[in-house]
Amino acid sequence: MSITELARPEIRALKPYSSARLEASGGTVLLNANENPWDSLGGGVNRYPDPQPPELIERLSFLYGVSPKHILATRGSDEAIDLLVRAFCIAYQDAIIECPPCFGMYRIAAGIQAAKVIPVPLDPDNHFSLDLPGIIEQADRAKIVFLTSPNNPTGNIYGGDEVTALCERLKGRALVVVDEAYIEFSKSQSMARCVGEVENLAVLRTLSKAYGLAGVRCGVLIGSESLVGLLRAIIPPYPLPTPTVTAALEALTDSGLKTAAQQVATIRDLRAYLAKGLQKQAGILNVIEGEANFVLARVDDVPGLIAATQRKGILIRDVSHYPGLTGYVRVSVGTREEIDALLAITKELAAQELIE
Numbered sequence: 001m002s003i004t005e006l007a008r009p010e011i012r013a014l015k016p017y018s019s020a021r022l023e024a025s026g027g028t029v030l031l032n033a034n035e036n037p038w039d040s041l042g043g044g045v046n047r048y049p050d051p052q053p054p055e056l057i058e059r060l061s062f063l064y065g066v067s068p069k070h071i072l073a074t075r076g077s078d079e080a081i082d083l084l085v086r087a088f089c090i091a092y093q094d095a096i097i098e099c100p101p102c103f104g105m106y107r108i109a110a111g112i113q114a115a116k117v118i119p120v121p122l123d124p125d126n127h128f129s130l131d132l133p134g135i136i137e138q139a140d141r142a143k144i145v146f147l148t149s150p151n152n153p154t155g156n157i158y159g160g161d162e163v164t165a166l167c168e169r170l171k172g173r174a175l176v177v178v179d180e181a182y183i184e185f186s187k188s189q190s191m192a193r194c195v196g197e198v199e200n201l202a203v204l205r206t207l208s209k210a211y212g213l214a215g216v217r218c219g220v221l222i223g224s225e226s227l228v229g230l231l232r233a234i235i236p237p238y239p240l241p242t243p244t245v246t247a248a249l250e251a252l253t254d255s256g257l258k259t260a261a262q263q264v265a266t267i268r269d270l271r272a273y274l275a276k277g278l279q280k281q282a283g284i285l286n287v288i289e290g291e292a293n294f295v296l297a298r299v300d301d302v303p304g305l306i307a308a309t310q311r312k313g314i315l316i317r318d319v320s321h322y323p324g325l326t327g328y329v330r331v332s333v334g335t336r337e338e339i340d341a342l343l344a345i346t347k348e349l350a351a352q353e354l355i356e
């Protein structure tokens with residue numbers, strides 16, 4: 001069975017909008033798309049972009065080691081999350097499963113589509129591991145299971161075998177989406193290589209984190225050919241702006257990839273440096289280094305730390321309201337100087353407490 005049989009019937013029946021770019025390609029005199037003929041800014045921005053530029057898809061396919069037919073480029077992975085929920089969940093009827101504490105966009109996308117959210121919490125007492133029996137038990141009520149690996153904000157990764165076993169159990173019942181926004185910072189392999197064999201698996205990747213292109217907005221869904229086809233029917237006609245495509249192609253040249261790999265290695269080193277630096281401080285009770293580009297720290301006084309860092313213009317993320325994360329803050333890995341500035345504050349706070 002194709003996973004798209006689980007999609008909303010009206011989406012499966014939809015005939016996608018046929019844009020001028022899709023109906024005819026090539027040509028040197030373009031009088032078919034009501035564009036302005038003068039490229040005043042340069043870079044070809046007077047023309048509508050290719051909906052899925054072949055050069056970019058080719059490059060992403062090389063980067064992720066999957067065939068181009070498994071790739072859909074999107075406006076950040078946020079857009080892919082939204083497309084998935086809208087394609088599969090019937091409003092007021094279907095549900096998604098998320099495993100909190102996790103990334104917040106699955107819940108938002110579900111809310112927009114009036115889909116229910118079934119939370120199957122991670123186990124905070126066991127390194128935030130997945131509750132697989134819990135997920136399987138709820139899966140009949142859900143169309144999509146969202147897993148974040150490495151997880152945001154806890155930084156842990158789920159085992160590939162664990163995920164493929166879950167896909168096997170949910171075959172014909174639900175789509176498993178593994179959001180790998182931070183996988184480049186981890187020691188583990190991406191699940192992307194399994195997409196060809198596991199029909200109900202989709203993987204989300206992004207250029208926002210490891211490739212330093214958060215402002216460019218380019219994400220990638222890797223899924224079965226039928227899933228990619230289904231989502232292409234509902235993605236807006238020109239999802240990737242020309243400047244985005246240009247910037248992404250530049251970041252993905254051989255030299256661009258080399259720079260990114262060096263930065264990822266540096267970020268991993270700095271992550272260890274940050275985790276170690278925090279660990280030594282009196283007001284910090286626990287540090288989870290994780291496998292992403294941030295660390296998680298449990299502190300004795302969250303509002304105090306947030307206020308003190310803010311006074312120095314340093315922003316960290318209060319995640320203490322997330323289930324299972326009472327007392328925790330999340331700190332992104334910055335430059336060595338930025339980390340030192342933060343550590344100076346935590347040190348100062350600890351010293352003040354001793355005096356009080």
Ligand SMILES: *Cc1c(COP(=O)(O)O)cnc(C)c1O
Nearest residue numbers: 076077078103152181206208219
């Ligand atoms: C940052 C983040 C994203 C967002 O990626 P974009 O490609 O920038 O939309 C997706 N998933 C998780 C878990 C993230 O932390």
